[in-house]
Amino acid sequence: MRNIFFLFSALLVILPAFFSCNSSDSRKSGDRSDSISQQLSELNAAIEKDPKNSDLLTQRSEYYVRKELFNNALSDINKAIELDPKNVKAYTGLSSIYLLLGKPQESLDALNQVLKFDDRNADIYLKKAKLYLIMKDYENCATSVQRTIEINPNLADAYYLKGMALMENDKMDLAIESFQRSVTINQSHFDALMQLGYIWEKKDVKISIDYFKSATKANSKSTEALYNLGLIYQDNQQPEKAILCYETINKLDPNNKLAFYNIGYVNLVYLNKYAKGVEYFTKAIGLDPNYIDAWYNRAYCYELLRDKEKATSDYQQVLKLKVNDPKAIEGMNRLDKLMR
Numbered sequence: 001m002r003n004i005f006f007l008f009s010a011l012l013v014i015l016p017a018f019f020s021c022n023s024s025d026s027r028k029s030g031d032r033s034d035s036i037s038q039q040l041s042e043l044n045a046a047i048e049k050d051p052k053n054s055d056l057l058t059q060r061s062e063y064y065v066r067k068e069l070f071n072n073a074l075s076d077i078n079k080a081i082e083l084d085p086k087n088v089k090a091y092t093g094l095s096s097i098y099l100l101l102g103k104p105q106e107s108l109d110a111l112n113q114v115l116k117f118d119d120r121n122a123d124i125y126l127k128k129a130k131l132y133l134i135m136k137d138y139e140n141c142a143t144s145v146q147r148t149i150e151i152n153p154n155l156a157d158a159y160y161l162k163g164m165a166l167m168e169n170d171k172m173d174l175a176i177e178s179f180q181r182s183v184t185i186n187q188s189h190f191d192a193l194m195q196l197g198y199i200w201e202k203k204d205v206k207i208s209i210d211y212f213k214s215a216t217k218a219n220s221k222s223t224e225a226l227y228n229l230g231l232i233y234q235d236n237q238q239p240e241k242a243i244l245c246y247e248t249i250n251k252l253d254p255n256n257k258l259a260f261y262n263i264g265y266v267n268l269v270y271l272n273k274y275a276k277g278v279e280y281f282t283k284a285i286g287l288d289p290n291y292i293d294a295w296y297n298r299a300y301c302y303e304l305l306r307d308k309e310k311a312t313s314d315y316q317q318v319l320k321l322k323v324n325d326p327k328a329i330e331g332m333n334r335l336d337k338l339m340r
Contacts, residue, residue: 039063054084061093065100073097086117088124095127104135122151122158129161133168141165156186163195172199188218190225197228205236223249223256230262239270257287261294268301277301292321299331308335 043060050056057080064073074097080090095110108131114124125148132141142165148158163178176199182192197211209232215225230245243266249259264280267273281298284291299314312335318328 052083054080054087054090057083058087058090058093061090061097065093065097070097070101088114088118088121092124092127095131099131104131107131108135120151122148122155125151126155126158126161129158129165133161133164136168138165138168154185156182156189156192158182159185160189160192160195163192167195175199183214187214190215190218190222193218194225194228197225201228201232205232208232221252223253223259226252227258230259234262234266234270237270239266242266255287257284257291257294260284260287261291261297264294264297264301268297268304274301274304278305290321292318292325295321296325296327296331299328303331303335306338308338311335 040060040063043056043063047053047056047060057076061073061076061080064070064076074094077090077094077097080087081094084090091110091114095107098104098107098110108128111124111128111131114121118124125144129141129144129148132138132144141161145158145162145165148155149162152158159178159182163175163182166172166175166178176196179192179196179199182189183196186192193211193215197208197215200208200211209229212225212229212232216222216229219225226245226249230242230249233239233242233245243263246259246263246266249256250263253259260280261284264277264284267280268277278298278301281294281301284294285298288294295314295318299311299318302308302311302314312332315328315331315335318325319332322328
């Protein structure tokens with residue numbers, strides 16, 4: 001059974017970098033809370049001394065966004081804009097807040113305010129293109145991308161977004177050209193590499209593998225890239241390479257049930273190592289006790305190992321989770337014949 005991840009690029013989320021907190025994982029949560037409280041205290045003190053400082057209000061708005069205090073964030077960012085009507089960072093902050101609140105049109109309006117006094121801001125046109133793509137307005141997305149490229153022809157993200165819009169309009173050949181242009185500008189453009197990997201999987205497996213490999217190099221912690229690479233190896237008679245991909249996923253994410261399941265599946269179907277299959281299906285079940293496919297395939301492994309008692313128990317568990325499951329019933333029938 002093939003489990004598929006669907007990738008919709010993280011680039012479509014138009015949230016500035018200031019929304020993520022830069023804190024060490026080794027810190028205790030209490031230390032982080034103390035640090036955040038201190039940060040707010042310092043901002044409050046600075047604003048009290050200089051209440052008309054637009055940048056300080058923008059920074060405090062960013063803090064409130066991180067704490068999901070959106071009303072406070074909106075209040076500060078609007079004051080910042082009132083004090084400095086040409087504060088680009090404040091407008092992009094306002095746009096991001098509206099997007100987080102599920103108001104894409106208001107988010108777009110905030111970006112358009114910037115273009116009234118800075119109509120050659122490529123970053124703003126790029127953000128507009130991302131928003132239009134989210135809104136499924138592919139015509140305006142293409143227009144915003146084209147404006148971005150006219151101002152700055154060397155933005156890999158622009159060609160990636162152009163490719164996404166073209167793909168949504170079933171212009172696959174042109175989409176491939178745009179994704180490839182994105183990768184030419186930035187060889188580590190993860191999202192473009194992933195899309196090319198997906199597209200070429202149906203055209204040329206070897207090329208697809210190369211793109212997914214490049215994606216894993218661009219982002220060594222991406223379980224999606226590793227998973228898709230593993231699936232291609234699995235489906236093209238390279239089980240050992242598939243297992244290496246899935247094992248790497250489990251090192252990155254010990255709770256990834258799909259990777260454990262797929263290692264079990266490869267051992268069962270491609271390598272005929274049924275005991276190994278039992279081992280990994282058991283790990284998947286440990287993470288998700290309702291994982292029907294894992295229960296079924298572990299039962300089948302037990303059946304092939306001629307452990308009728310355990311096979312029966314697992315098939316019965318499948319039937320508890322899914323009444324009258326045809327595969328489990330067939331399995332039970334096979335066991336009945338073996339017992340006669």
